Amino acid sequence: MILLVCGSPRPQGQTSQALRLLEARFQQSGHLTQRVCVGTFDLPIYGLGNGGAAGVRAWRQAVDSASALAIGSPEYHGSFSAGLKNLLDHLDSALVAGKPAALVAASGSPRGGMATLAAMRHVLRSLHVPAIVEQLAVCPQDRDASSGRWSNELLMQADCVAAGLLRQAGHA
Secondary structure (H helix, E strand, O other): OEEEEEOOOOOOOHHHHHHHHHHHHHHHOOOOEEEEEOOOOOOOOOOOOOOOHHHHHHHHHHHHHOOEEEEEEEOEOOEOOHHHHHHHHOOOHHHHOOOOEEEEEEOOOOOOOHHHHHHHHHHHHHOOOOEEEEEEEEOHHHEOOOOOOEOHHHHHHHHHHHHHHHHHOOOO
16 A cells, blocks of 8 residues: 655645645556545644544554555745654654655745755655655646646656656555
């Protein structure tokens, strides 16, 4: 199972839409997926007591059940969302070490997203999660405003990211 983790609180935001695009690629290849967002679990801020313990268990179980991860976040001030960081803080390397991850960043401009991808890569490295080389950075210019269709270039990049994650996870 491939777990798609959305670091955006907006279900119709760019991050969610980009992860849905990848999810469709995984499903077309016959793979099971599960999508979760920062608001899916009732998680306390990491380190502030054990409130929300059921949510922490559910989050950790979802990650434990996954063979691979696709993690996305909007770009907030040059990094990824605090909600995603809180999700990741509730994990430990014993749970996720060796599970490959594809990374997705959404920003407001064509030049954005790179710092977010780098920051996610850095945190995942500390958890011993191998982030694949292929990555996806999306912005509003990647979609046609009237039809909502992704550009052909972005669709090809999404195909590369999906194939890279499946290959790394041994699902290719």
